[in-house]
Each structure stands twice: as C-alpha cells, then as structure tokens.
Amino acid sequence: MSDIDVKVEVNSSSEGVTGTMRHLVRLLLDFAPLMIVPVLFVLVLHAGSPAAPLRTSIPSEPSRRDRCTWYCHNHGCRHVPVLPAFLAGDKGLFGKTIVALHTPGNVLVPGRPDLGYGAANLIVFCIVWPGGMYALYLVALRQRRRLHELRRERAA
Amino acid sequence: MIERLGTSVYAACVDFLLASAGLAGVTYRDANAFLFFVLWPLVTLTLVVVVMWQAWLLRRRHP
Numbered sequence: 001m002s003d004i005d006v007k008v009e010v011n012s013s014s015e016g017v018t019g020t021m022r023h024l025v026r027l028l029l030d031f032a033p034l035m036i037v038p039v040l041f042v043l044v045l046h047a048g049s050p051a052a053p054l055r056t057s058i059p060s061e062p063s064r065r066d067r068c069t070w071y072c073h074n075h076g077c078r079h080v081p082v083l084p085a086f087l088a089g090d091k092g093l094f095g096k097t098i099v100a101l102h103t104p105g106n107v108l109v110p111g112r113p114d115l116g117y118g119a120a121n122l123i124v125f126c127i128v129w130p131g132g133m134y135a136l137y138l139v140a141l142r143q144r145r146r147l148h149e150l151r152r153e154r155a156a
Numbered sequence: 157m158i159e160r161l162g163t164s165v166y167a168a169c170v171d172f173l174l175a176s177a178g179l180a181g182v183t184y185r186d187a188n189a190f191l192f193f194v195l196w197p198l199v200t201l202t203l204v205v206v207v208m209w210q211a212w213l214l215r216r217r218h219p
C-alpha cells in the first residue's frame with residue numbers, strides 16, 4: 001500500500017467519524033427542545049414549595065397572603081400583580097384569554113364548562129402553540145444546514 | 157381515562173405556573189401573563205423572523 005493510499009484511507013475514516021459526529025449533533029439539536037423543556041418543567045415543579053404531587057383532580061386550597069395557591073386559580077387571584085393591567089388584569093389579555101377559551105371549550109365539551117375550558121387550554125397552550133414553535137425551530141435548523149451546505153459547495 | 161389524564165396534565169401546568177410564581181416572587185397572574193403574553197410571543201416572532209430571513213437567503217443563493 002502506498003503513502004497516497006494510506007492518506008486517502010485515513011482521510012476517509014476521519015471523514016466517517018466527522019460525519020457520524022455531525023449526524024449525532026444534528027439529532028441532538030433536533031430533539032433538544034423535547035428533552036430540555038420537560039426536564040425544566042419537572043425541575044420547577046419539584047422546586048416549588050411544597051413540591052407539587054401528581055394530581056388526578058383539581059385541588060382545593062385555602063388562600064394565602066404570602067403567595068398564590070390553587071385558590072387563586074379556582075376563585076380568582078386577589079394578589080396585586082407586578083405586570084401592567086393590560087397584560088395581567090381581568091380586563092387585560094389575561095382576563096380576555098380566559099373568557100375567549102370558554103367559547104371553544106363549550107364546543108369541545110358541551111354542558112361541562114370547566115372541562116371544556118381545561119381542554120381548550122391544553123389544546124392551545126400545550127399542543128398547538130408549542131407544536132408550532134417546535135415546527136418553526138426545525139424549519140430554521142433545516143434552512144441553516146442547507147445554507148452551510150451551499151457555503152461549503154461554493155468554497156470547494 | 158382521557159378526562160383523568162387531561163386533568164392531571166392541566167393540574168401539572170397550573171402547578172408549574174404556581175411554582176414559577178413562587179420562585180420568582182410574583183403572582184400566578186404574572187407567571188401566566190409573562191409566559192403566554194411576553195415570552196412565547198417573543199420566541200414565536202423570533203423564530204418566524206429567522207425562518208423568513210433564512211428563506212430569503214436560500215432564494216438568493218439558490219434561485
């Protein structure tokens with residue numbers, strides 16, 4: 001085997017390793033949000049005081065002055081928000097969104113407004129919107145990879 | 157079964173917001189409003205701009 005053959009063979013195997021590494025990095029980047037977000041979610045749940053248990057029903061908690069509890073969700077929050085009223089107020093985006101979600105909720109689960117509201121909430125804020133953001137993220141990654149390929153082709 | 161699963165997921169999300177509010181020292185409304193009316197719209201808008209920008213670059217370099 002000549003020196004040239006050895007060099008070609010070494011270069012091919014190093015390109016193979018680089019290619020595998022690149023493929024692994026691509027996979028990691030593609031799935032990063034699907035791994036990071038649930039981990040952060042669980043970390044925050046456990047960091048709360050007290051740590052939130054896995055629930056099968058909507059709980060009832062007494063109101064507390066020092067922090068918000070399930071009372072604030074179930075009966076309305078009496079604490080003074082930090083954010084301005086147009087965001088966090090009853091007549092702001094917060095209040096209007098709650099009202100707006102009841103309409104599709106009544107369509108989804110007629111006759112059970114609480115369930116319908118919860119279902120509409122989950123569909124919009126746990127499936128459709130996050131799904132849309134993840135789809136955009138994947139498109140952006142694909143485009144970036146294509147741009148890199150084109151740059152490499154031009155350089156070569 | 158689906159109702160219980162949905163209730164569990166919904167309750168976990170509310171617990172997440174309550175925990176976030178407690179950690180940040182703000183109210184439940186603040187955590188809600190910040191996540192859904194500030195952070196997520198910003199992230200979505202940023203992603204849309206990035207995708208449109210890169211699409212334009214691709215059209216320019218590879219018509």
